[in-house]
Amino acid sequence: MSEASSTMDLSAADGPIRRVLVANRGEIAVRIIRTLKRLGIDSVLAASAADRESMAARMADRTVCIGPARAADSYLRIGTLVEAARGVGAQAVHPGYGFLSERSEFAAACSDNGIIFIGPTAEQIERVGNKLEARRCAEEAQVQVVPGGPVDNLSAALTLAEQIGYPVLIKAVGGGGGRGLKRANTPAELESQFELASAEALSAFGDGRVYIECFVKQGRHVEVQILGDGHSVIHLGDRDCSVQRRYQKLIEEAPAPGLPEGMRCELHAAAIRFAKHINYRSLGTVEFLVDVARQRFHFLEMNARIQVEHPVTEQISGLDLVAEQIAVAQGQRLRLTQADVRLAGHAIECRINAEDTAHDFRPAPGKVSGVHFPAWPGLRVDTHIEPGAAISPFYDSMIAKVIASGDTREQARQRLEAALSEVHIAGVLTNVALHREVLATPEFRAGGFDTGFLGRFLAERGAAAAAN
Amino acid sequence: MSFSHEDVQRLLQLLDASHFDELDLEAEGIKLSLRRRGASLVAGLVATPAPVPEGPRSTPVVPAPAASADSAGALLEIRAPMLGTFYGAPKPGAAPFVSVGARVGRDSAVGIIEVMKLMNSIAAGVDGEVVEIVASDGELVEFDQVLMRVRPA
Numbered sequence: 295m296s297e298a299s300s301t302m303d304l305s306a307a308d309g310p311i312r313r314v315l316v317a318n319r320g321e322i323a324v325r326i327i328r329t330l331k332r333l334g335i336d337s338v339l340a341a342s343a344a345d346r347e348s349m350a351a352r353m354a355d356r357t358v359c360i361g362p363a364r365a366a367d368s369y370l371r372i373g374t375l376v377e378a379a380r381g382v383g384a385q386a387v388h389p390g391y392g393f394l395s396e397r398s399e400f401a402a403a404c405s406d407n408g409i410i411f412i413g414p415t416a417e418q419i420e421r422v423g424n425k426l427e428a429r430r431c432a433e434e435a436q437v438q439v440v441p442g443g444p445v446d447n448l449s450a451a452l453t454l455a456e457q458i459g460y461p462v463l464i465k466a467v468g469g470g471g472g473r474g475l476k477r478a479n480t481p482a483e484l485e486s487q488f489e490l491a492s493a494e495a496l497s498a499f500g501d502g503r504v505y506i507e508c509f510v511k512q513g514r515h516v517e518v519q520i521l522g523d524g525h526s527v528i529h530l531g532d533r534d535c536s537v538q539r540r541y542q543k544l545i546e547e548a549p550a551p552g553l554p555e556g557m558r559c560e561l562h563a564a565a566i567r568f569a570k571h572i573n574y575r576s577l578g579t580v581e582f583l584v585d586v587a588r589q590r591f592h593f594l595e596m597n598a599r600i601q602v603e604h605p606v607t608e609q610i611s612g613l614d615l616v617a618e619q620i621a622v623a624q625g626q627r628l629r630l631t632q633a634d635v636r637l638a639g640h641a642i643e644c645r646i647n648a649e650d651t652a653h654d655f656r657p658a659p660g661k662v663s664g665v666h667f668p669a670w671p672g673l674r675v676d677t678h679i680e681p682g683a684a685i686s687p688f689y690d691s692m693i694a695k696v697i698a699s700g701d702t703r704e705q706a707r708q709r710l711e712a713a714l715s716e717v718h719i720a721g722v723l724t725n726v727a728l729h730r731e732v733l734a735t736p737e738f739r740a741g742g743f744d745t746g747f748l749g750r751f752l753a754e755r756g757a758a759a760a761a762n
Numbered sequence: 763m764s765f766s767h768e769d770v771q772r773l774l775q776l777l778d779a780s781h782f783d784e785l786d787l788e789a790e791g792i793k794l795s796l797r798r799r800g801a802s803l804v805a806g807l808v809a810t811p812a813p814v815p816e817g818p819r820s821t822p823v824v825p826a827p828a829a830s831a832d833s834a835g836a837l838l839e840i841r842a843p844m845l846g847t848f849y850g851a852p853k854p855g856a857a858p859f860v861s862v863g864a865r866v867g868r869d870s871a872v873g874i875i876e877v878m879k880l881m882n883s884i885a886a887g888v889d890g891e892v893v894e895i896v897a898s899d900g901e902l903v904e905f906d907q908v909l910m911r912v913r914p915a
Contacts (some may be wrong), residue, residue, distance in 0.1 A: 359906055361844065368905070374877055376878055377876070378845055381846075381901075638875060
């Protein structure tokens, strides 16, 4: 793989971090360990019993087993992870994404025990994790939010929906990442969905409060990567993640194609205003819904962690985002000014999942019997699979990210298409073939489509298959 | 006279191969009583032939594999149910919960694993005699790590 490298590297002598406990698994654990090695920092992987023999375990300087395979008994145990960090003498914990990465209790438990949490402060995680609070912060920072607001009961919901217009989305205050969303096209649907949404929110997030937002029909998902040190905030450009299935991202690219330059600048400025308003310290992403029809954008949410799609930003910026994240976590000021951030070219990432695309994308765990990823210039593969690797039903089905870059979007797209034609993964079903089909569509080639694109594509594909 | 682990193993084999159900031995500083499970207690130092039991043969003192040359295979392991800091005694300076040679039952406390200042009592989970303590006091133990080895009762 072509490794993104920071121009200004952090040496271990620059700060207090000499050893990091990696509290995650899969490709992101591999990714983090790779940077730790480059920086001369010891890596200790906290692995469940199912991941003892994983690629990350082999790469880490040491692996400690934190519990059985079930995430609730291992990767989600705050006390165990803090104890592990203390026991192995780590000064810091990297939470990766998912699991405990956005749990303020974890960040707080780390700092209470004198361990650096490589991420924002517990208070910042709390503020952006509460979707209503995040909306309020956005409004205070003069960042446009989607029309809507909190509703305590059905009659309040009906009144508000009448004001903002149907269709509306019912969202969980404690939700995020597309989970806990329901769409209501009519007052009758709102009536039938409201109580259900609230009950689901309570069981899934422990918080039954919901809010409603205007559903933007033709929206693009555009996000801005930011980096803050608690004092200053810079942006590292934008990404488009509009290829989504049921709010789960499948293909991401940087920069977002075809945005009017004025709007792009406004998006960057809005993301910085939001992050500055909360004195954000760490790497983060501010997500926006770009209303294509009306040529305006709205704040969606902020992700207070490293994201799955961060490699596309690394590929066009030449930065190692994990290294920057570690630098600010140990109290350093930003090592880059906005002018130092030079974005060049285009990068596209496909998320390869072990799933059965023919049967409603259900996860397809199994044992990988063979793997081949091509190694070409302009191609990067972030993965943890190798022959013999078990794709466990306990965890996420994502097994690799294939990232192609080029001087132009079309060059990156062609490289990715060609690379995927050479990818070979045996033993488990994957969505590689679907990615190739999507990349070849006229809509994808043109770029700038809304989040409904993949749904329409799959519906047409399904209809065509049924007709044959 | 010193009596080694191997000597006991050899005696077990002898008893197992014999038609006797009990063996009592007294030597300088040592008293050993071996008895097949299910055999009736017979007083006296000298082994006496017990009535041959009806039905299936009674089980030996230790499970069959222990009678083989590979005695280590017969030992049971007490494993850590969680990651944390292991302590072999209830508090610093206090006598340990168990030492090598101690008899433990399923519910016997054999140690403590501390996770974030929370002390979790670790039960043996097996019946037998502690023959080895693997975990060191005050050290990080991983989930499923072997803490002690026990010869089954």
